[in-house]
Amino acid sequence: AQRVTQPEKLLSVFKGAPVELKCNYSYSGSPELFWYVQYSRQRLQLLLRHISRESIKGFTADLNKGETSFHLKKPFAQEEDSAMYYCALKGTSYDKVIFGPGTSLSVIP
């Protein structure tokens, strides 16, 4: 069965410090992985997707098939990065998108 886990419910880092939000998944094939973000009082929105190999707002994420992980990283956290972050998975082209439980990131000034 497809499953996404995010072990940290809350993560606090100081401004300028590196940040890593963990995501692990269960899926037997080659899934599509995404990170979605929800800033305060805003709607849920796509941050980045592994297939694009993109860097958005300084964030990157690498898919590690051996460890079934897709951790989100940023070398220097900013206050505006404080938000809820959700890792998401789509199994095949015809599959649904499922979400992890989310990690609340708080960047301390």
Place this chain on the structure above:
Amino acid sequence: EAGVVQSPRYKIIEKKQPVAFWCNPISGHNTLYWYRQNLGQGPELLIRYENEEAVDDSQLPKDRFSAERLKGVDSTLKIQPAELGDSAVYLCASSSGLTLSGEKLFFGSGTQLSVL
């Protein structure tokens, strides 16, 4: 572009009452999702539409929940009768389907339901 539009934003009802949520997806988006998000948790899929066809409704509690997407555009999600445990945020999302960059979901603002 207004994006995905949902209404109402908030709804308070007593248990055993019916309730309906409405979603207008982005123009041209064939795929529409309904998710339920409980406090402190991630969105959980209820149903997914491709045009007017429900292609995945395995997690929709069919004894009390129903959904429709007439003409493959707007969609309505209904609960009848509502129970206390249905209190949650109901999210609608749409996408244009699979692209070379993968599927990108656009979310509405959600409807926050409180069942008293």
